[in-house]
Amino acid sequence: xxxxxxxxxxxxxxxxxxxxxxxxxxxxxxxxxxxxxxxxxxxxxxxxxxxxxxxxxxxxxxxxxxxxxxxxxxxxxxxxxxxxxxxxxxxxxxxxxxxxxxxxxxxxxxxxxxxxxxxxxxxxxxxxxxxxxxxxxxxxxxxxxxxxxxxxxxxxxxxxxxxxxxxxxxxxxxxxxxxxxxxxxxxxxxxxxxxxxxxxxxxxxxxxxxxxxxxxxxxxxxxxxxxxxxxxxxxxxxxx
Amino acid sequence: xxxxxxxxxxxxxxxxxxxxxxxxxxxxxxxxxxxxxxxxxxxxxxxxxxxxxxxxxxxxxxxxxxxxxxxxxxxxxxxxxxxxxxxxxxxxxxxxxxxxxxxxxxxxxxxxxxxxxxxxxxxxxxxxxxxxxxxxxxxxxxxxxxxxxxxxxxxxxxxxxxxxxxxxxxxxxxxxxxxxxxxxxxxxxxxxxxxxxxxxxxxxxxxxxxxxxxxxxxx
Numbered sequence: 356x357x358x359x360x361x362x363x364x365x366x367x368x369x370x371x372x373x374x375x376x377x378x379x380x381x382x383x384x385x386x387x388x389x390x391x392x393x394x395x396x397x398x399x400x401x402x403x404x405x406x407x408x409x410x411x412x413x414x415x416x417x418x419x420x421x422x423x424x425x426x427x428x429x430x431x432x433x434x435x436x437x438x439x440x441x442x443x444x445x446x447x448x449x450x451x452x453x454x455x456x457x458x459x460x461x462x463x464x465x466x467x468x469x470x471x472x473x474x475x476x477x478x479x480x481x482x483x484x485x486x487x488x489x490x491x492x493x494x495x496x497x498x499x500x501x502x503x504x505x506x507x508x509x510x511x512x513x514x515x516x517x518x519x520x521x522x523x524x525x526x527x528x529x530x531x532x533x534x535x536x537x538x539x540x541x542x543x544x545x546x547x548x549x550x551x552x553x554x555x556x557x558x559x560x561x562x563x564x565x566x567x568x569x570x571x572x573x574x575x576x577x578x579x580x581x582x583x584x585x586x587x588x589x590x591x592x593x594x595x
Numbered sequence: 596x597x598x599x600x601x602x603x604x605x606x607x608x609x610x611x612x613x614x615x616x617x618x619x620x621x622x623x624x625x626x627x628x629x630x631x632x633x634x635x636x637x638x639x640x641x642x643x644x645x646x647x648x649x650x651x652x653x654x655x656x657x658x659x660x661x662x663x664x665x666x667x668x669x670x671x672x673x674x675x676x677x678x679x680x681x682x683x684x685x686x687x688x689x690x691x692x693x694x695x696x697x698x699x700x701x702x703x704x705x706x707x708x709x710x711x712x713x714x715x716x717x718x719x720x721x722x723x724x725x726x727x728x729x730x731x732x733x734x735x736x737x738x739x740x741x742x743x744x745x746x747x748x749x750x751x752x753x754x755x756x757x758x759x760x761x762x763x764x765x766x767x768x769x770x771x772x773x774x775x776x777x778x779x780x781x782x783x784x785x786x787x788x789x790x791x792x793x794x795x796x797x798x799x800x801x802x803x804x805x806x807x808x809x810x811x812x813x814x
Contacts, residue, residue, distance in 0.1 A: 494760060497753055501744075501753050502747060511743050511807055514803055518761070523760075529788075530767065532767070
């Protein structure tokens with residue numbers, strides 16, 4: 356029994372088929388509780404008023420947007436090293452979700468930025484980095500669409516993901532070097548004195564869990580779709 | 596490897612087109628800026644470093660698809676791939692040839708074009724230095740983009756979409772070093788980082804390009 360067993364599409368389909376109902380329920384429960392508790396069960400901030408509550412969508416979405424790219428990097432490496440098709444398909448499935456999360460983070464950030472900073476957009480390092488991340492996602496998705504042969508597409512996108520990760524990382528720090536920002540630093544930490552108040556932290560963790568589960572669920576669903584598309588194409592090729 | 600390098604150089608010089616094209620494009624971009632933002636010399640002096648860097652970068656982008664496309668179409672690349680020279684060496688030689696035919700002329704042309712944009716006096720040497728140091732990174736990163744899109748028909752637009760995000764750090768450090776010198780600050784920190792980026796690209800990008808080429812030639 357090892358993780359690599361699920362490189363077999365049949366086993367992967369069986370496992371995810373069984374897991375998906377539970378995942379869906381868990382996602383719905385944690386997202387709903389996290390956001391509803393966050394919106395209605397927490398006090399207003401003394402300075403920001405109720406606008407602070409956008410944190411329950413903005414921060415988890417932003418975190419998952421970056422994590423999604425890391426997941427794509429890991430699955431791309433698995434494809435390049437061990438040639439498991441499911442791995443490549445999972446990376447393909449994750450990209451549009453990651454792009455959407457990036458756009459959600461940018462959008463909610465703009466909505467939050469207007470009342471707080473007085474502007475929807477500023478060329479702040481964090482904001483700029485997210486815009487860059489969105490462009491990387493776009494390029495990755497466009498490359499998948501452009502290459503016809505499945506294995507070549509998987510190869511090329513994996514290589515692009517690898518190189519892109521390095522350059523996205525470089526850009527992150529180059530952008531820091533280039534401009535000073537408005538955005539605050541990390542505000543959730545166990546070992547620091549100053550962080551988000553406890554009244555916010557529990558619903559925030561719940562919506563973190565919710566966004567994480569949502570991402571896993573969507574990746575499973577989309578990977579299953581990709582596997583079925585491959586099967587359908589194989590059947591069509593055989594009948595000709 | 597040297598033979599391949601000189602062959603690419605000769606092809607670029609003798610077939611015309613590509614060599615002058617990037618320069619002409621650079622000239623036109625720079626010429627368009629005063630039309631777009633007005634001929635105010637103070638404003639031009641302030642945006643000149645950025646414009647010159649963006650212009651050079653776009654001009655470089657324009658000629659990227661020539662690195663592998665023609666050789667891929669007539670089968671030369673397949674022959675090269677079966678030669679004893681490793682693919683990494685082939686991509687490195689081709690990227691270097693691209694730099695000599697594009698990056699180097701652009702660097703030389705940037706100085707007179709800087710004069711057109713009223714670039715302040717002390718910045719010329721830094722403009723020249725930053726372009727001379729930074730354009731090899733553009734060629735080596737660009738060769739990677741060209742290697743990825745070589746099998747795609749009409750891949751030019753996709754090539755830009757893939758390569759432009761990879762150019763961001765180079766553009767930031769390059770333009771920043773010139774801007775710093777205009778403002779009378781020390782341009783060396785950005786210039787050093789730019790040099791680091793270039794060395795990094797020269798050493799590592801040929802491996803990534805070779806991987807992409809191998810995958811494209813297999814299909």
